[in-house]
Amino acid sequence: MADKKIILVTGGTGLVGNGIKAAMEKEGKREDEEWHFVSSKDADLQNLASTEAMFEKFKPTHVIHLAALVGGLYRNLKYNLDFFRINSQINDNVLSTAHKYKVKKVVSCLSTCIFPDKTTYPIDETMVHNGPPHDSNFGYSFSKRMIDVQNKGYHLQHGCNFTSVIPTNVFGPHDNFNLEDGHVLPGLIRKVFDAQASGNPFVIWGTGSPRRQFIYSLDLGRLFIWVMREYNEVTPIILSVGEEDEISIKEAADLVVEAVGFKGEVVQDTTKSDGQFKKTASNAKLRKYLPDFKFTPIKQAIKETCDWYAANTDKVRK
C-alpha cells in the first residue's frame, strides 16, 4: 500500500480551502490520506514558533498553502507594504518549516492578478516575472511571485518538490460576498439576493461585455488534489477553464438571475467602467496533463453557489 499522506491545508477555511474539502468529500476519503484544514485559529503563520508548533503537532507529509493576507482593491492600495511584508513572512515560515519537517510536497496558491500589468494574451505560466504587476496591488503580487522564486531555490539547493498553482476567477460557497472588496461573480450574486430582498432593481455595472474564465471552487479543489498527488514540476501551473468557456459579465448575471429566481428589474449602468475586455489565461499546460478533465457546467456551478448562499445566510461573509 502507498505511504500514508498527512495533508495540511493552511488557509483551509476560505473559499479555496472549502473547495478542496468539498472535492475531497465528494470523491470519498482515501485510506492513505489524512487531511487537516487549518486556519489562523490553529496557528499564527506570521510567527515562526507558532508555525513550527503546528507542523510538530500534525507532522504533515504534504502541504497545500493557501493562507495569505488578501484584500480587494481598496485595502491594497495604501497597505501594499503590509501586504508584501506579512505575506512574505507567512510564506517564509511555511516553506522553511516544511523544508525542516521534510515535507514531500508543498503546493502554494498564486493568482492571475500577480502577472505583469503590461502583457500580451493569452497569459501563460512562463510570463509571471516578465514585468511589474499592476500598481494597485504590487505588494501582494510581489510577495506571491517570491513564492515561485523560492520554490525554484528550494529545488536547486535541497531537491525539494515545492510548487504552485495559478487559478483564475474562483467562485463558490464560502466566498467573500462583500461588494467593496469581493470579486465580480460573488458580487453579482450578492446584488441579486439583495435586490430580491429589497425589491430594488438589480444593477449590473458597465456594458456587461467583458469576458472572463470562471472556475468553480469544487473544480479547483479537484485539480488541487490532482496537483498534490501527481504534478511534479516545480514551475507553476494555471488552473482554469479554457478560453472557449469564457462567459461575459452579462451572461454570468443572467445565470445568477435564473439561479436565484429573481423576477425584478435588471438595469445596466453603462456609466460605470468595464475593466479589461478579455484577460485570457491559457490552460494548455493543464490540458496537456488532463485532456479529459470535465469542469462543472457554469450554470450548475452558479446554481449550487446561489443555493448555498440562500441556505447559509449566517455563514455568508459580507
Place this chain on the structure above:
Amino acid sequence: MSDKKVILVTGGTGLVGRGIRAAVEREGPREGEQWHFVSSQDGDLRDRDATEALFDKIRPTHVIHLAALVGGLFRNLKYNLDIYRINSQINENVISTSHKYNVQKVVSCLSTCIFPDKTTYPIDESMIHNGPPHDSAFGYSYSKRMIDVQNKGYHMQHGRTYTSVIASNVFGPYDNFNPENGHVLPGLIRKAFDAKADGNPFVIWGTGSPRRQFIYSLDLGRLFLWILREYNDVTPIILAADEESEISIKEAADLVVNAVGFKGEVIQDTSKPDGPLKKTTSNAKLRRLLPDFQFTPIKQAIQETCDWYAANPDKVRK
C-alpha cells in the same frame, strides 16, 4: 543650521563602505554629521534583536545600507535560496528597524546585475522589474529588487524617504581581488601583481574588446554623500560613469600594467569567452541632477588602487 545627522553605514568595511569613508575624510568632517561604519562584528543583521540593539546603541537618523551576502558566480549558483532568504532577512531587519527608530532616510545599494537578463541597452532605472534576472544569481537579484518594492511601500504607507542607488563595476582599495569570484578590474590588478612577482606572463582572458563603465569607489562615495544629503526620490538612481568614459578590457589592462610597472610579457588568451561587448548603463538621471560632477580620471584611479594594493598586502582580500 541643519539638524544633526547620525549616519549608520552597514557593510561599512567593504569596497563601497571604504569608498564612502574616503570621500568623507577627503571632504573633511561636516559639522552636524556623525558617521558610524559598522560591520558584522558590530551586529549580525540576520538577527532581528541584534539589529535593534545596534540601532539602539547608535540611534541613527540616516542609514546607508550596504550589507549583503554577495557571492560571485560559483557561490551563487547552488545557493540561490540561501542568498535570497538571508539577504531578504537582512534587508527586512535593517529597513523595518530604521522605520521603527524613525530614521529619516535609508539609502540601499542595488547593482546592475539584478536587471532583466533579456534587455535593450542602455539600461536605465525604469527597467529593473521588466523581466527575470540572469539565472545564475536569481536569488541575489530578487532579494535586491525587493528592496525597491519595499521602498515604494514604505513611502506609500508611511511617507518614508527610503531609496536606493544602482552601482556596478566599482573598483578601488579594499576590493575583493580573488580571481574566482571577484570582478574584472580587481582581477586584472591581482593578475598583474602576481605575474610581476612570479615572472610569469600576464594573461588577459578573451579578446579584450568588451567595453565597460568603471566607477572608482571614491567617486561612488562622493555620490553617496550627495544622495544622502540631497536626493529625495524613492525610485532608484544609477551611479555610473558617462558612456564616453567606457574603456575596453584591453585598455584597462594597459592602465594596470602601467600603474603596476609590469615589464613582463602580456598575453591575450582569445580561447576564453568575452561576455557582452557593451552593457551600457545610462547615467542620464544623475547627469540631470549633477551636470558638473567630475569623476576621477581612470588612469589616476587605477594608479591609486594599485598603489594601495602594493602598500597593503595584509589587507588585500584574496
